[in-house]
Amino acid sequence: MATGVQRASQLTMADMKGRVDPDWCPGCGDFGVLAAVQKALVELRIPNHSVVTISGIGCSSNFPGYMNTYGMHTLHGRALAVATGLKLANHELTVLVTGGDGDGFGIGGNHFVHSMRRNVDLLYIVMDNQIYGLTTGQTSPTSRVGMKTKSMPFGNIEAPINPISLALAAGATFVARGYSAEQKKASHRADQARHRTSRLLVPGRLQPLRHLQSRQYLSVVPSACEEARGRLRA
Amino acid sequence: MKKLEDDSAHDPANWMAAMEKSLLWGEEIPIGKFFERTDVPTLHGAEPVLNEGPLIHRDPHVPLDVARSFIEELM
Numbered sequence: 688m689a690t691g692v693q694r695a696s697q698l699t700m701a702d703m704k705g706r707v708d709p710d711w712c713p714g715c716g717d718f719g720v721l722a723a724v725q726k727a728l729v730e731l732r733i734p735n736h737s738v739v740t741i742s743g744i745g746c747s748s749n750f751p752g753y754m755n756t757y758g759m760h761t762l763h764g765r766a767l768a769v770a771t772g773l774k775l776a777n778h779e780l781t782v783l784v785t786g787g788d789g790d791g792f793g794i795g796g797n798h799f800v801h802s803m804r805r806n807v808d809l810l811y812i813v814m815d816n817q818i819y820g821l822t823t824g825q826t827s828p829t830s831r832v833g834m835k836t837k838s839m840p841f842g843n844i845e846a847p848i849n850p851i852s853l854a855l856a857a858g859a860t861f862v863a864r865g866y867s868a869e870q871k872k873a874s875h876r877a878d879q880a881r882h883r884t885s886r887l888l889v890p891g892r893l894q895p896l897r898h899l900q901s902r903q904y905l906s907v908v909p910s911a912c913e914e915a916r917g918r919l920r921a
Numbered sequence: 922m923k924k925l926e927d928d929s930a931h932d933p934a935n936w937m938a939a940m941e942k943s944l945l946w947g948e949e950i951p952i953g954k955f956f957e958r959t960d961v962p963t964l965h966g967a968e969p970v971l972n973e974g975p976l977i978h979r980d981p982h983v984p985l986d987v988a989r990s991f992i993e994e995l996m
Contacts, residue, residue, distance in 0.1 A: 851943035
């Protein structure tokens with residue numbers, strides 16, 4: 688990890704890495720997102736000291752700790768509210784917000800909708816694995832009908848929300864979906880969102896879940912999961 | 922998964938098309954840019970108070986008489 692203020696033209700991936708290594712499960716898609724975001728910042732030559740990474744609670748909300756930027760690990764579901772306040776206090780900063788589907792669409796669903804309609808100048812990256820992973824596997828707002836979890840062992844009976852549709856309906860000005868096993872593409876999309884519009888990015892991201900719910904995930908999107916497994920083996 | 926960039930018919934400026942693509946989940950799962958528009962002002966861009974620059978660089982001091990006037994109005 689590099690320390691101190693780096694010249695933007697001399698930034699490397701090492702400069703973006705935080706002081707601790709991620710404690711995510713081996714094979715988790717969050718690794719791909721972290722690398723993609725770091726790569727996008729380096730390619731855009733955005734210096735560390737002008738970036739703030741904000742999160743709520745959950746596995747993916749540990750993100751700020753793995754970045755060498757300013758950061759805030761806030762309350763469950765409240766990352767967007769804190770980020771909005773921060774952006775209004777100093778709109779010269781590049782604000783990244785990270786979190787999962789439970790944090791963003793469950794606990795923080797209200798903030799999600801209103802951040803879209805307000806067009807807050809920030810980049811919101813949702814690591815959507817369709818489950819509450821940190822608490823070892825409960826049904827989330829994006830869990831598919833019939834998906835068996837610890838909280839619904841006989842299968843989910845609730846219809847999931849569609850984050851992409853919701854973002855569009857709420858007025859988001861940039862909406863994209865990436866795939867964590869494709870870092871290059873994901874990084875490009877983060878680049879697009881930051882560089883071209885500097886507005887909201889809402890990726891309902893497909894994420895390979897190897898540890899907790901891989902069978903359920905396989906039953907929902909077999910092609911995506913198989914592709915991810917192949918890439919991870921390689 | 923199908924990349925929207927490979928679909929020449931998909932126009933990211935078309936909100937209705939983006940909404941239709943957002944409903945796909947099954948045999949085909951689209952990834953990529955669904956939608957983008959650049960004509961909407963940002964929240965901080967629309968707030969005239971911020972035209973002079975970020976709040977963080979300004980003196981946050983509130984004169985005593987102004988503070989008292991607020992208290993008197995509210996009490």
